[in-house]
Amino acid sequence: WCLPAMAPLAHALALLAMAVVATAAIKELSLDMAKNSFDDQYLHCSTEMTKNLRKLQSDDFDKNGEFKVGWGNATKECDNRRLVSYSLTKDETVALMAYTMKSTGLYEKFNKATREAGESPKKYKNEFPFKSLHFLLTRALQKLNPGRTCWNVYRGVRDIKFNTEPGKEIRFGQFASSSLSEKVAQGFGQGTVFKVYTCHGVDIQKFSYDQREKEVLIPPFETFRVTDVRNQGKEIHLQSTRNFSNYDCGSLKGDIMGT
Secondary structure, X not given: OOOOOOOHHHHHHHHHHHHHHHHHOOEEEEOOOOOOOOOOOOOOOHHHHHHOHHHHXXXXXXXXXXHHHHHHHHHHHHHHHOOOOOOXXXXXXXXXXXXXXXXXXXXXXHHHHHHHHOOOHHHHHHHOOOHHHHHHHHHHHHHHOOOOOOEEEEEEEOOEEEEOXXXXXXXXXXXXXXXXXXXXXXXXXXXXXXXXXXXXXXEOHHHOOOHHHOEEEEOOOEEEEEEEEEHHHOEEEEEEEEEOOOOOOHHHOOOOOOO
């Protein structure tokens, strides 16, 4: 802000007001194990889920028009690029493209829903119209990194300050975008920058809408230990420790899929 000449007291008050506005724009959140996350790894039911995929997608599209449109746009983008993979199905490839098309805002709604849908099986069943996308992204990451290659990556988060301390065990509780480039991450990080050693995140540059972001996607169930907190919490260092899920084939329990 450019301030015209003014009396010292008025000038001081104006500067204070600007500081308050800037501070108010930064939210504070606790970094923890994200207990309400829907974190299924589908370890014992991937075949059954694949068989029921069309029904899952149909139900999701009926309840979530934005997802249906976003999926259609991602399908066209993959077709235009002639994007194919020997490791992934077409649906898994389209899922990665749909997630990374940031202009649609789909990833924000999906991540918010993922962080909350694990509160209860009922909430997952009735309030999570992204069941097919969650499954496809999970399977894509599992297939693309079967040997668990580890990466040093960077994740920038705008306008959020995370409260945590060294030694604490945490999860992101959502599919978390990160980058192999610290410079790219800093462009997103006006609140917090994470320096992460991930062993379950996957380099998805080939399948990303904007390959310049050098994206590595971290799953919601990967667990980290906080190893360092610097610059008053603006820089947080994380070390991968394990995978942990509260849900195990939750999408196949009871009548969630109408079975």
